[in-house]
Amino acid sequence: MKEKPILVFQTDFTYKEGAVCAMYGVVKSVDRSLEIIDGTHELPQYDIWSASYRLYQSMPFWPKGTVFVSVVDPGVGTARRACVAKTAGGYYVVTPDNGALTHVKKMLGIAEVREIDERINRLPSTTGVSVFHGRDLFGYCAARLASGVIDYAGVGPAYPVEQIVELPIAEARFGEGWAEGVFEIDDPNFGNLWTNIPLDDFQRAGFAYGDMPLVTVTHSGIQRFKGRVLFERSFGYAGKGDVMLYNNELMRVAMAVTQGDLCRAYELSFGPDWSIRLEK
Amino acid sequence: MKEKPILVFQTDFTYKEGAVCAMYGVVKSVDRSLEIIDGTHELPQYDIWSASYRLYQSMPFWPKGTVFVSVVDPGVGTARRACVAKTAGGYYVVTPDNGALTHVKKMLGIAEVREIDERINRLPSTTGVSVFHGRDLFGYCAARLASGVIDYAGVGPAYPVEQIVELPIAEARFGEGWAEGVFEIDDPNFGNLWTNIPLDDFQRAGFAYGDMPLVTVTHSGIQRFKGRVLFERSFGYAGKGDVMLYNNELMRVAMAVTQGDLCRAYELSFGPDWSIRLEK
Amino acid sequence: MKEKPILVFQTDFTYKEGAVCAMYGVVKSVDRSLEIIDGTHELPQYDIWSASYRLYQSMPFWPKGTVFVSVVDPGVGTARRACVAKTAGGYYVVTPDNGALTHVKKMLGIAEVREIDERINRLPSTTGVSVFHGRDLFGYCAARLASGVIDYAGVGPAYPVEQIVELPIAEARFGEGWAEGVFEIDDPNFGNLWTNIPLDDFQRAGFAYGDMPLVTVTHSGIQRFKGRVLFERSFGYAGKGDVMLYNNELMRVAMAVTQGDLCRAYELSFGPDWSIRLEK
Numbered sequence: 001m002k003e004k005p006i007l008v009f010q011t012d013f014t015y016k017e018g019a020v021c022a023m024y025g026v027v028k029s030v031d032r033s034l035e036i037i038d039g040t041h042e043l044p045q046y047d048i049w050s051a052s053y054r055l056y057q058s059m060p061f062w063p064k065g066t067v068f069v070s071v072v073d074p075g076v077g078t079a080r081r082a083c084v085a086k087t088a089g090g091y092y093v094v095t096p097d098n099g100a101l102t103h104v105k106k107m108l109g110i111a112e113v114r115e116i117d118e119r120i121n122r123l124p125s126t127t128g129v130s131v132f133h134g135r136d137l138f139g140y141c142a143a144r145l146a147s148g149v150i151d152y153a154g155v156g157p158a159y160p161v162e163q164i165v166e167l168p169i170a171e172a173r174f175g176e177g178w179a180e181g182v183f184e185i186d187d188p189n190f191g192n193l194w195t196n197i198p199l200d201d202f203q204r205a206g207f208a209y210g211d212m213p214l215v216t217v218t219h220s221g222i223q224r225f226k227g228r229v230l231f232e233r234s235f236g237y238a239g240k241g242d243v244m245l246y247n248n249e250l251m252r253v254a255m256a257v258t259q260g261d262l263c264r265a266y267e268l269s270f271g272p273d274w275s276i277r278l279e280k
Numbered sequence: 281m282k283e284k285p286i287l288v289f290q291t292d293f294t295y296k297e298g299a300v301c302a303m304y305g306v307v308k309s310v311d312r313s314l315e316i317i318d319g320t321h322e323l324p325q326y327d328i329w330s331a332s333y334r335l336y337q338s339m340p341f342w343p344k345g346t347v348f349v350s351v352v353d354p355g356v357g358t359a360r361r362a363c364v365a366k367t368a369g370g371y372y373v374v375t376p377d378n379g380a381l382t383h384v385k386k387m388l389g390i391a392e393v394r395e396i397d398e399r400i401n402r403l404p405s406t407t408g409v410s411v412f413h414g415r416d417l418f419g420y421c422a423a424r425l426a427s428g429v430i431d432y433a434g435v436g437p438a439y440p441v442e443q444i445v446e447l448p449i450a451e452a453r454f455g456e457g458w459a460e461g462v463f464e465i466d467d468p469n470f471g472n473l474w475t476n477i478p479l480d481d482f483q484r485a486g487f488a489y490g491d492m493p494l495v496t497v498t499h500s501g502i503q504r505f506k507g508r509v510l511f512e513r514s515f516g517y518a519g520k521g522d523v524m525l526y527n528n529e530l531m532r533v534a535m536a537v538t539q540g541d542l543c544r545a546y547e548l549s550f551g552p553d554w555s556i557r558l559e560k
Numbered sequence: 561m562k563e564k565p566i567l568v569f570q571t572d573f574t575y576k577e578g579a580v581c582a583m584y585g586v587v588k589s590v591d592r593s594l595e596i597i598d599g600t601h602e603l604p605q606y607d608i609w610s611a612s613y614r615l616y617q618s619m620p621f622w623p624k625g626t627v628f629v630s631v632v633d634p635g636v637g638t639a640r641r642a643c644v645a646k647t648a649g650g651y652y653v654v655t656p657d658n659g660a661l662t663h664v665k666k667m668l669g670i671a672e673v674r675e676i677d678e679r680i681n682r683l684p685s686t687t688g689v690s691v692f693h694g695r696d697l698f699g700y701c702a703a704r705l706a707s708g709v710i711d712y713a714g715v716g717p718a719y720p721v722e723q724i725v726e727l728p729i730a731e732a733r734f735g736e737g738w739a740e741g742v743f744e745i746d747d748p749n750f751g752n753l754w755t756n757i758p759l760d761d762f763q764r765a766g767f768a769y770g771d772m773p774l775v776t777v778t779h780s781g782i783q784r785f786k787g788r789v790l791f792e793r794s795f796g797y798a799g800k801g802d803v804m805l806y807n808n809e810l811m812r813v814a815m816a817v818t819q820g821d822l823c824r825a826y827e828l829s830f831g832p833d834w835s836i837r838l839e840k
Binding site for chain 1: 319335
C-alpha cells in the first residue's frame with residue numbers, strides 16, 4: 001500500500017484556544033492514521049506575505065508528496081478562492097488563494113491548481129459556519145486528499161495557474177562593488193532581517209567573507225542605519241552585540257546583532273519600503 | 281487488534297520549560313505506540329473555566345474514544361478528586377474534578393465518572409512529589425487507559441455523575457426583537473468575544489444577516505460599549521477596523537473588530553459580569 | 561524489526577517562523593517513519609544552562625534509547641564541537657558541546673561521546689550555510705542515527721568524556737536546623753524558583769512539612785527577601801497569594817507564590833549569584 005503523505009500545518013491561529021485542536025480532530029476523524037506536523041501556528045496575524053515566505057522556506061526539506069495546509073485567511077467567508085496547488089516538485093498546498101502561493105510559485109513552481117469544491121470537500125456538519133475554513137474546509141479537504149478519499153482531480157475544477165493571486169516580489173540589483181535590495185522578511189525570534197540578495201550574486205559583485213561593507217538602510221527614503229559591518233559565515237565571528245552581515249539559511253545576505261536583536265535595537269523592519277544598499 | 285485511542289492534552293503549562301516533555305515521556309514509557317496530540321498548553325493559568333470551554337469546543341470533532349487529558353489544577357496535591365469521565369458520546373476526559381467538566385457535562389453529557397485510584401494508577405517512581413499530577417497521575421493513568429493496560433473500570437471506583445463539580449453557566453434570554461446574554465469566552469488570539477447566544481435563537485428573535493443591531497455591553501452594570509454594528513456571516517463583510525457581530529464556529533453570536541482586536545480596542549473581556557444586549 | 565527510537569527536540573528557535581518546520585522536514589526526508597516530539601522550542605535564547613537543565617529534568621521519564629536533539633547554539637558555525645553523547649542510562653543527546661551536557665553528565669552520567677563527522681553526517685544540499693546546524697547537522701545526524709542509517713560509531717570519532725564542556729554547578733550546604741543553596745533554575749511559566757537543595761538533605765537538616773522556616777534570599781550579597789514562609793507538599797496548603805516553600809517535581813526545595821508569580825512579585829531570579837538560606 002502506498003504510504004500516506006504527511007500533513008504540515010501553518011496558520012496564524014496560535015495555540016491560545018481550541019481552534020487548532022478542533023481542526024486536527026477533523027483530520028483524525030477523516031483518517032485516524034494521518035500524520036500531522038505543526039509547521040507553525042504563530043504566523044503574524046493576517047500576514048499573507050509571511051505565510052507565503054514560510055512555505056517557501058521549509059517546503060524543499062520535506063519528502064515529495066507532503067501536503068501543506070496554510071491558513072492565513074483575512075478574507076474567510078468572502079469571495080476569495082479556496083484552492084489546492086500542486087507544485088513542480090510534487091508537493092501540495094491547501095490554502096486560500098490570496099497571495100500565500102507567491103513565493104512557492106515564483107521560486108519553486110506550481111504545476112497545477114484546483115479550486116476546492118465546497119459541495120464535496122467541506123465538513124457537512126458545519127454548514128452554517130463561515131469563519132473557520134481551517135477546520136471546515138482546508139483541514140477537511142487536505143485530510144481527504146492525503147488519505148486517498150479523493151485524488152487530486154477530486155479536489156474540484158482546475159483553473160489556470162496564471163490566475164493565482166501573487167504579491168509583488170522585489171528584485172535585488174548589483175554592480176561592481178555594490179548591491180541593493182530590500183529586507184524581505186525577518187527572523188522574528190532572533191530579531192534578524194533577511195534581504196532578497198542571493199549570496200552568489202553578492203559574491204560576484206565583489207564581496208567576500210571577512211569584508212566590512214558599508215551598509216545603508218532606508219525606510220521610504222529616510223536613512224535608518226549607516227555603517228561598516230563585518231560580513232561573515234556566522235554570528236560567532238562578530239563580537240557579542242555587534243551588527244553584522246551573514247549568509248542565511250536560504251543562501252541570502254542577512255543582517256543581525258550577534259546574540260542580540262537587530263530589529264529592536266535599531267527599530268528596523270521588513271517590507272518593500274525597507275531598502276538596503278551595500279558598498280565595498 | 282483494536283486501534284488505540286489518541287491522547288489529546290490541554291494544560292496551562294506552556295512549553296517554556298520541561299514539564300510537557302516529562303509528561304509525554306511518561307506516556308511513551310507506558311506505551312511507545314500511543315499517539316499524542318497537543319490540544320493546547322497555553323490555557324490561561326489556573327483558569328478552569330477556559331479548560332472546560334476548550335474541551336467542549338474541540339471534543340466533538342475528534343474520533344469517538346479519544347482520550348482528553350486536561351490539566352488546569354490549582355488544587356494539585358490537595359483534596360480535590362482526580363477523575364476520568366466517560367462522555368455520552370464515548371470520549372474520555374482525564375482531569376481534576378474541579379469544574380473542568382462543566383461544559384462537557386451540560387452540553388455533551390457525561391455517562392459515567394470514576395475517581396483515579398492513586399495506589400494503582402500513579403507513577404510509582406514519583407511518590408514523594410505532590411505538585412505535578414499532569415506527569416505523575418493524569419498523564420500516566422491516561423496512557424494506561426489508552427494502551428489497554430487497564431480498562432475503564434480499572435481507573436478506580438465510580439461515583440455519582442451528580443457529584444461532578446460544576447461552575448455556573450449563564451443562560452441567554454430572548455424576546456421579539458431583542459436578545460440578552462453574556463460574553464462567555466474570548467478568542468484570545470484575535471481578540472474576539474463569544475456570547476452564549478445561539479444563532480438559531482437569535483434568528484428566531486428576529487435578527488438576520490445584514491441587520492445592524494444596537495449593541496449594549498455592560499460590565500457589572502456599567503456601560504462599556506453602545507452602538508449599532510453589522511451582523512454578518514464573516515469578518516470580511518465589515519470594513520477593516522469596524523466592530524461587527526458574526527456567527528462563530530460554535531453557532532453562537534460573537535463580536536469582533538475586522539482584522540483588529542476588540543478586547544484591546546474597547547477594553548472588553550468575558551465572564552458572568554460581562555452582559556450584552558442586542559436590539560433591532 | 562527493532563523499533564526506532566523517538567526523537568525529542570528542544571531549541572530556542574520558537575515557532576515564530578519556518579525553522580522548526582524545515583528541521584523536521586529534514587528528519588522526515590531521512591526516514592518518513594521517525595516519530596518527532598516537541599520537547600520545547602521556547603528555551604530562553606542562547607541560554608545553555610536552561611538547555612542543560614531541561615534535558616536533565618525530562619530525560620529519565622522517556623524510554624531508554626530515546627534520541628534528544630538539543631540546539632541552543634550561540635557558537636553555531638564556529639569551532640565548538642558538535643557531538644552525540646550516549647548516557648549511562650542508554651539515551652542519546654545530539655547537541656553542540658557547549659555546556660548543554662552539564663547536568664546530564666553530572667546527575668545521570670555519560671558513558672561515551674562522539675564528535676559528529678560533518679563530511680558524512682551533514683545535509684549535503686546545504687554546504688554553504690553555517691548558521692543553521694539544527695537543520696543541517698543535528699537534525700540530520702539524529703535522524704540518521706535513529707533510523708539506523710548509521711550506528712553510534714558512525715556518528716564520528718569518540719573523544720574523552722572528560723573533555724565535555726561543563727558549566728559550574730553549585731552545591732547546597734547543610735547543618736543542624738539550616739540549609740544554604742542557590743536558585744538554580746526557574747519555572748518561567750508559573751514564576752516559581754527551584755533551589756539546588758534536595759528534599760531528603762533538607763529533611764535530614766531538621767525541616768518537616770508544616771514548618772515555617774526563615775528564608776533569606778540574597779543577590780550578589782544584597783538581601784532581596786526575608787521572612788518566615790510555610791513549607792508544604794503543594795501550593796494549595798498556603799493561601800492564594802502567599803509565598804511558600806514546597807518540594808518540586810525533581811525532589812528539591814522550591815519557592816512559589818500560590819496562584820501567583822514569585823519572580824515578578826519580588827523581582828527574584830536564578831543563577832549562581834542568587835543565594836537562599838533557610839533556618840528553622
